[in-house]
Amino acid sequence: MQKARVSILDGYLDEPSCLGVPPYIAPHVRYTYGALKDAGLTEDDINYLTIDQFRDNRKELIDKLQLSEIVIIIAGTTVPGKYLGGQPITLQEIEELGEELDKPKTFLNGPIVNCGLGINYIDVISEEIPGLTIYQHLTDKDLSKELDIAQIVDRWAGLGVEVTQQHPNYPYLVCEIETFRGCPRENHCSFCSEGFKEVTYQRSIDGIINEVEGLAELGNQYFRLGCQTDLLLYQSKEEEGELIPNPAAIEKLYSGIREVAPDLKVLHMDNVNPATIADFSKEAAQILETIAQYNTPGDVAAFGLESTDPKVLEANNIGTTVEKTLQAIKMMNEHSGYREDGVPKLLPGVNLLHGLQGESKETMELNFKFLKEVLESDLLVRRINIRQVNPLKDYEAAHGYSKHDFKKYKKKVNDEINKPMLQQVFPVGTLLKEVIIEESKGKISFGRQLGTYPILVGIPGQHEVGEIIDVKIIDHGYRSITGLPWPFNINEAGLAELESLPGIGKKRAMRIFMKKGIKDLDHLNEILDYGYDVERLEDLILFK
Known part of the structure; x- marks a missing residue:
């Protein structure tokens, strides 16, 4: 690690609309690096390291961080997760670092700034758009008064691509790409951190394509359009108060990415509201076929069903229903579930969240019944993710069942759903x-x-x-x-x-x-x- 004016410590992040735990690198890191470049710093002025690199060599690296003028910590895990590629920084580690780094000025950035946490020993809690606060600190200039936030993000995304070469996983690194920020629903799911975001925007198609081109020119070959709440609503059109999916925009985006990164090895996506597919089936069918035309096999669209219990859906303002989700699963199987080289092109994943308000023991029975119906209908689902809610701010988890019942329920899903589903998705010989x-x-x-x-x-x-x-x-x-x-x-x-x-x-x-x-x-x-x-x-x- 060289002596640098500014050091970026990537503490990793994981939120409903974005993943930045290795082998992924979050766009927040690239935006921050791009902001520093835009402020006049050179590559030699900026150092990047991950929290795991820091942990592995703490004694030496803490001394080198002390030599920096500024240390930027990027962090925020707002959803529960288990990781093999790295362990996100904890609040305790953030505060210990802030206390120990007495010479450089410390900035905290990432989803953690929206969580309402009281964080000690950090000098500056940044604004929620990565890079904006540090840019203003270095230049005494508020760029948001000259450009729209989306324009700033597109600009910094292009400038920040070279930080990927400093990541320890490079070149086997998945570049998480943002298409838009924030949840477009007027009323958000009560447990979700997306509702905390005050700044929202839609990135331009050209801006995203230019970012991918810059990343590809540096040898990056793995991309995921994973940073958004519902990819089908990227560049959507508002008509009579409704957001209508825009198939032409998705086609232009995907074809453009393929044109500038012809040697890519992975082009995947994440996050679709199944209600969007069900409510706008004509447009959704076009978009699913477009994605399957340009993506690479093994792609998964996570569906945030969260619960099949009507009481839970209503109590938590979840933006889909059981019926709409089942229809979306059917449509995805029909329009994008075909195989290429033996692997399905694009399948749904189903997220089921427990500990939500309104839950009871019956919730688990309803969830299992729904999954059984999917399996017996010969529909493929790549992933069933059963997890516990991570309560944020004022949300209080509610468990209407015992730990024994929950463990029994998960085992039943594994025995009767997960294993036979995997056998269908990945047959012997795949x-x-x-x-x-x-x-x-x-x-x-x-x-x-x-x-x-x-x-x-x-x-x-x-x-x-x-x-x-x-x-x-x-x-x-x-x-x-x-x-x-x-x-x-x-x-x-x-x-x-x-x-x-x-x-x-x-x-x-x-x-x-x-x-x-x-x-x-x-x-x-x-x-x-x-x-x-x-x-x-x-x-x-x-x-x-």
Whole structure:
């Protein structure tokens, strides 16, 4: 870490409309970096590091942060989450840093500034638009008096692209792209932090395309249009008090991204209100087909259903219904659920939130009944996310059931819904490309693809963290799947890998391992004394 005038400490963020936990980098980081460049600072004047880098080398890095004139901390997790790629900064860590950094001026930025928290030892709590406060501090100039906020954001987004090269995950980094800020609903869900935002805007199509072009020129190949509450309402048109989806704008955006980043490997999205699909089915169908035309396989649109209990929906002002959500699931399966290279192009995810006002034990029964109906209707859902509410400001969580009941409910969903759903979404033999190993434990390694809500893949055998491999799916768990490296040469496989083959087990695996030089399925059949259906392995193994 070089001596710099300004240091950006990325504490990561996760809010309903945006994700910035590795392998993602939030737009807030790029906007802040762009604001510093716009204020006249050079690349040598600015240092960027993540909270995990800081934790790993705290003693040395705290001394170097002390040499900066300004330290900007970007933070804010307003939704519950479990992360493998990094751990967001805590309020305690923020305050400890603020207290210890007695020489530089400290600024706090990100979604945390909207949460109404009393934060000690920080010199400046920034305005909610990333970069605006620090720009004014450095230039004595309020840029918002000259330009619209959306124009400022487009400008800083383009200037801030080079910070991605300083991220420890680069180039295997998902660039979270913002299309608009804030929830367009007049009355917000009572538990959601989107309603805290006072400044809202819609970014321009050209501004987003220019940002992606700049990122791509630096070698970034992974993009997610994930920073908005409902992608279908990007550049929507208001008619008689209603926001009407704008298929032409979505087509121009997606085609433009593909034109300036022809070598991209991931183009995914996040966040759709299922009610928008149901209420504007004609426009929504066009948009879903457009997204599936230009995106990459494995895309997921999270549906914020949150509950199937009418009492809970009403008590919390949730902006959809059970009927509309089911219709949206059907439409997404029909218009964008087809497969490319064996993987669905775009499927819905269903978020179910517990601890909401109005809940009872019956809520869990209604949720399960809805999920069962989806499964039995042969509809695909990529992800079912059951979690507990993170109470913010004055919201009080309400649990109308015991911990035992909740645990039993989640197990029932796993047993009867999640596993059979995964078997349909990722059938045995499905090829997943570029799985990045994140962890290795004993005889099994774990990895994911880069993208939106990537499935966790368990891979038998030891692999180096960071290794990138293709895998073929051989088995399914509740929220993860098992895959073997592809191509899989049975004559070079380890015992752990052989044991994981469907129906093989330890004894057969040892016979295969000891034999080697297996020529084909007939030879394998002979080795196993004709007691195993070798045809099961035809698409999973090679005999090189």
